[in-house]
Amino acid sequence: MLPDRPITPTTLSVKDLPWQIHWDKDKCTLCGRCTAVCPVHAIEPAVFRKRMFNASLTPGQAPTNVHQVYHGIRQRTDPAYACVGCASCTLVCPNDAIMPMRSDESDKLRYHINRGGQPRSRGGRRNAPGGILDQIKFIRISMLTDPALDAGRHEFELRTLLGRVLPPEENMRRFREKGWIPPVREIYPLIIGGMSFGALSPNMWEGLQLGVTYLNEELGLPVRICTGEGGCPPRLLRSRFLQYVILQIASGYFGWDEIIHALPEMEVDPCAIEIKYGQGAKPGDGGLLMWYKVNKLIAAIRGVPEGVSLPSPPTHQTKYSIEEAVAKMIQSMSMAWGFRVPVYPKISGTSTALAVLNNLTRNPYAAGLAIDGEDGGTGAAYNVSMNHMGHPIASNLRDAYLTLVKVGKQNEIPLFAGGGVGKNGNLAANAAALIMLGASGVQIGKYVMQAAAGCLGSENDRCNICNIGLCPKGITSQDPRLYRRLDVDMVAQRVVDLFLSFDVELKKIVAPLGRSTALPIGMSDALGIGDAAAAERLNIKYVV
């Protein structure tokens, strides 16, 4: 820009952007791979002008001057093309000549990504690193009076129940009298939470399903995966693999036409039905699949036209009141499968979660409650929803559990917690903490994307372009040129790796606590935290 050029309010320099591209002229071979790969066209080939000054050491000789050009990479500063820090350019550069670097101060871009009056929307997660779960420690170590167990050699029963469990007296009576006993699934406590076919690429979806199947059929680990709101491929609906799948129904009912039609042809029942009322990443907002991603296949599965954005309403159409919504939906879903399939709602973390829970305790068909905390991820949402809406999972879950304890129903309605579990990589520790706070199991999404497919997203606003179908890793894209980057079998392999290592770590946590016969749900005496207020709030020990 020349000094006398007019500037606009949105004229930014590279320094004002959150990510700055460092490019090394000496290493660059001008192969063009980086500019080709950049998902947001943040860099472009450019011609630079250069002046060479030659001053001779020979006395009396006059210095000379040459003007040259050289070719290289220039970073664009238009907000629409701001670098997202994905480092795909680094990945493809044969010479390590290019790398995005985070700005040393907070960017100015954030004030300008609302052109046309459109606030920023994106994929990913809340831009807030840290969190309470990582601060929780396991303090009740078995010493002397009871031997710590051997995580490697002892037998462990680390399963959980998904489904409405009857009180023992009632259960025994119905068993004797051959009455209806609500369906209950014995499953692994780490569940792959709802990520839809559509939000995820076909390769990612298939890889996850394949990994889950392998875990179940070859390794005997009853891992379950939820479809999210996007339906389910017809062949999967008619296969035995459906038993590993939790079908999600949400306010857009996408894909349910297909599911209902497949009902008579289903070989097995699905594991469960999850009714999504809310999502931690964008509480009170419906699902959103932006038009970029609605191609022919997605449109067919969801039963919608191609190329249109698919915003689900924030609420279910049947929802006049929560009681009614829950009763109606749970009942009709239960009925569709002859009362053989557990049906439970999923809500976003909220200070009103207890009201929902209290309603569920009175509904004999409610099979559980999943709560998704503020740190949950999403394929697309408004930035403001992601960053500022929602309730942290730990206290929400704890309150819900203690409420159940008060009414004596802690074994009857299993609670599942999600939203930021393993956000800093400590999956087993976070999951175990939530279980000991009262969760029957935990749901993960982002962690699977990171561990099984190499998602680059972070709590520092890296990448996060899942919404526009340009995922550089092919995880959340519907463009075959992008998703073919993801090898289905390798995703499956990583899913297996992740679950097996989680299993070992979980044992490494529960064994020293002297637990092995049952999952330590609600074993809050094992937990401690070095924050007195948090300890009091969560009703666990304050330790320093």
Add this chain to the structure above:
Amino acid sequence: MCRLFAITSETPLSPMVAMEAMDVMREGHDGSGVGLFLRDLSGPFEEMKDAPILSGIFSEAGIKRLDRHMMDLGFMTKYRISIKVPKVPPEGTPRRDLYLIRAYEYPEEWDILSQADKEDRLVQIRLELRRMGEAEEDMIVFSFWPDVIMIKEIGDPMTIARYLGFDRKELHARIIMAQGRQNTNYAINLYACHPFFLQGFASMTNGENTAFVPIREYLSSRGVQGYGGYQSDSEVFTHILHYTVRRLGLTVETYKHVITPLQDRTIEGHPDGAFLKQLKHSCRRLTIDGPNCVIGCLPDHTLFMVQDRKKLRPGVVGGKPGRWAFSSEICGLDAAIPDRDKSRDFQPMHLDTTIVAPDRQEIDICSQTAPLHQPR
């Protein structure tokens, strides 16, 4: 680690038998306390099998308050054992005013009550007394039940036995359960001492229940009177036993399935798999964990022993028709029943429940993988 000893015998025995067994196992306990449970009593109590007996420790003020309270409720003393103790207690044992064992006559109004009502009221009265005692620190109440005596005190078992005169004739009984404590909490609360008792069900445990907190929460939320206290993590074993037999109407062999259920894949192949699966699901919060050897006694005088899922504590059963003993160690058994066929001694493993029925003729061993006897 504590030491346990229990014996069931056709002919009444002195509690000293148990104390001697405890004494030979002394390496295993630190002499920090002893608990004694006597049932199927002989001597004077033989004639009053139905009369509820109150066992506890009272101060002078406490006894006055007790008398007033019981009088108000309409209970008349029928018989009492006065334990006169030497002026100076053994070292480490607190000086107490009165160890009370007193049988009562029911109030007349109780005649019309059903057995179940009577039993509930007895628990209610014991809990009331306990609360009163805790408020003023003048009474400690162990049991209030027909044909049952309990004594607990701090100190070395043998020394306490001599101090309190356990060899006296009135204390002879056909079922004796005793525990020698290895103290793990410095200030000893007698309510934390085994055996524990509720409505005819008694149990004592050698171990550590690592699932204590969720179990306590679950039992406390059952709305059953008496599911409380929990000064010790082992008290839940008694209440789970009560819950299994009394509330769920199941047998003692099913108790093992409640506290340490089989793994899912074993249940699938079990002849009673469908039932066991339901039991495991609905009683999930009663699953215990950690090392535990439990010895328990049912209202019908059945005595049994079960081990935790990994069998991390010692326990052996042996004897002869008419007399069987359950002991932490074989030397305890040797001391109590030396003339038994030792080759038939049995050490229950992780799947076993060892039961001696009220007829005391044999040891019944139930394995968890075997079909259940119970008609369901």
